[in-house]
Amino acid sequence: MSSLTLAIDAMGGDRGPAIVVAALTRALQSFPETHFLVFGDSRVLLPLFQAEKIQNHPRVSLEHTDEVIEMDDKPGQSLRTKPKASMRLAIEAVAEGRAQACVSCGNTGALMAIAYVRLKTIPGVIRPALVAQIPTEKGCPGFLLDLGANPRCDADTLFQFGVMGSVLSKEVAGIAQPKVALLNIGVEDIKGTDAVRQAGQQLANCTDINYIGFIEGNDLFSGKADVVICDGFTGNIALKSCEGMAQLVYKKLSSSLKGHWFSRLMAWFLLKRFKKAWQWLNPDQYDGASLLGLRGVVMKSHGNASATAFYHAIKQAHAESSLQVPERIHDRVESVLLKSQ
Incomplete structure (x- = not known):
């Protein structure tokens, strides 16, 4: 896979969007052929983009939303009441094929619930x-x-x-x-x-x-x-x-x-x-915990992640996408699970 697109939830986590943008800036240098879809509040993110001098970067697309899933939101409620949340839109991008992976340091329960509903699991999981x-x-x-x-x-x-x-x-x-x-x-x-x-x-x-x-x-x-x-x-x-x-x-x-x-x-x-x-x-x-068993790459960064940690989560998502990990392991997992039942 020569060119990848990663979807980034910029609004999750305890430390705010600043660490996400700093990590994104480093990732742009590390992965020169990778595109990034960034989901979040443009009023907050654009000044950070400007500070990092990436506001007009050709491989960064910012998609505005002012809905955010907070760290203490209940997963089911987030799924029902926040259809335009940055986390959900990032996962939707993977489900729709616009991106090959999603990275978020937001609410773990909400991330799993949304990914479970939108991406589905491997048969038998x-x-x-x-x-x-x-x-x-x-x-x-x-x-x-x-x-x-x-x-x-x-x-x-x-x-x-x-x-x-x-x-x-x-x-x-x-x-x-x-x-x-x-x-x-x-x-x-x-x-x-x-x-x-x-x-x-x-x-x-x-x-x-x-x-x-x-x-x-x-x-x-x-x-x-x-x-x-x-x-x-x-x-x-x-x-x-x-x-x-x-x-x-x-x-x-x-x-x-x-x-x-x-x-x-x-x-x-x-x-x-x-x-x-x-x-x-x-x-x-x-940093970077993968939701294993889904039909797509979803990477969970630590809620209190630093910019360095979030960068490593992006790096891990990039590696799993490049290797096409879901496609490589899904057939084997399905075969073993179904045979073991």
Whole structure:
């Protein structure tokens, strides 16, 4: 696919449109053949475009709407009462074929509800799942799902997450037999909720899945599993807790290196190596959770995303669109799910 068009919801998130426009400016430089449809309030966005000197950019089209889905809006209400919201119009662009992917840092529930209704899911898939890459000790990224789209999941839904995550890891990360695990409060078969234990049995009985059993939270980034499955409530808390700890370690270490003169001297020698190590852990570079299981690419950026994080979400959407990920994995997912039912 030589030329792509990405739809951008410019009005979502906690930090406002400024970080979206800053990320867009960087994306225009990184992807010289990509066009961007930007949906939002032109009265707010045009001054930001002017500040970034992209107001007349030939690869940016601004489509005005003054309807916005707020972060605390209920998903069902947003779907019914805000047909011209920037998020909805961005998803509509994908559904209509005007864009190959949508990127938003807005309301997660609303994003999933609208995408579910407008794009539909792969045959056999009960619910789409938010999946994102996470760093591992092995150096290659793992996949964690669900991250908040489905706070409560039954065994069948967790099983399908395992199937979809395994296919994604194989097709995108190139892992021949991805190791799949369920996140649990212990590794023993008797641990966990009924849904988790039943999903474990279903995965163990599926010959198409390399299921390795339960893992606990302290092994989330160990690389023991290439794909880690959980409900959205657990996954969202686990991921954000780890992000917060990474930020705390970074701040504490930075503070200590600015103290005593000897510490400052050591910091001068270690700065480059420290920055390189932090880049591997920096949550911003892993921003961008894909709604896996839809007939199109929908990328959810963190609600509190920085401009750098939102740029990485755009970058991830661009990669999945370029690789035609939905088309590459849909047939395989459908085949495995239908055979496993």
